[in-house]
Amino acid sequence: MSRQYLVDTHILLWVLNADSRLSDHHRDIFLAGENVIVSAISVAEIAIKKSLGKITLTGNIVDILRSNGVPILSVNELHAARLEYLPLHHRDPFDRLLIAQAQIEGLTLLTSDRQFSAYDVALV
Numbered sequence: 001m002s003r004q005y006l007v008d009t010h011i012l013l014w015v016l017n018a019d020s021r022l023s024d025h026h027r028d029i030f031l032a033g034e035n036v037i038v039s040a041i042s043v044a045e046i047a048i049k050k051s052l053g054k055i056t057l058t059g060n061i062v063d064i065l066r067s068n069g070v071p072i073l074s075v076n077e078l079h080a081a082r083l084e085y086l087p088l089h090h091r092d093p094f095d096r097l098l099i100a101q102a103q104i105e106g107l108t109l110l111t112s113d114r115q116f117s118a119y120d121v122a123l124v
Contacts, residue, residue, distance in 0.1 A: 004035045005124065006073065006102045008111035009042040009094065013055065016064065026110055029124065036110070038065055039073045039101055045094045078104050089118035 007015075007030065014022035015030050030036055043062060049055045057064075065072055075097065082100035090096055099119050102109045108122040116123055 002035055003122075004037060004105075004107050005029055005110040006098060006105070006107040007036055007038050007042065008098060008109060008113060008116075009045045011110050011112065012038055012042055013046065013057075016057065021112075023112065025124075026112070029110055033069065037071050037073050037107065039098055040075050041094050041097045041101070043072060073101060073105070075101070086119065090115045 011022065011026055011030065013019070015027065043065075046055065046057065046061045050057055050061075062072070079097060079101045082104055083096055086096055086100060090099070095113065095116070098109065099116065099121050101107065102121045103119075108124050109116060110124055
C-alpha cells in the first residue's frame with residue numbers, strides 16, 4: 001500500500017503561489033497527486049487568513065481543491081479528542097489538529113515545519 005500525505009497549510013499555499021520556498025521534493029509529491037489529501041483544517045486556516053488580508057489567493061480554496069481533484073479530509077470527533085493526548089510542543093491549534101488527524105488516519109504529514117518532529121507522526 002502506498003503512503004498517503006496530509007498537506008500542511010503552508011505547503012499548500014506555497015504550491016498554489018509557486019513560492020520559491022517549496023522544495024522540489026514536496027512539489028513532486030504534491031503534483032503526483034493521487035496520494036495527497038488536504039484537511040478541512042487547512043481550508044479553515046486559509047479562509048481566516050484570507051479574510052484578515054494576511055494572504056492573497058485568487059478564488060475559493062474549496063473550489064480550487066475540487067477543480068484539481070484534491071480530496072478534503074473532514075474533521076471528526078476522534079481527531080478532536082486526540083488533542084487531549086498531544087504534548088504542547090506546538091501551540092498553533094491548526095497545526096495540532098493536523099498532527100492529530102495524521103496520527104488517527106495513519107497519514108504522513110507533508111510539511112517543512114520543524115516543530116512537527118517533536119510529535120509521534122510520520123513526516124516528509
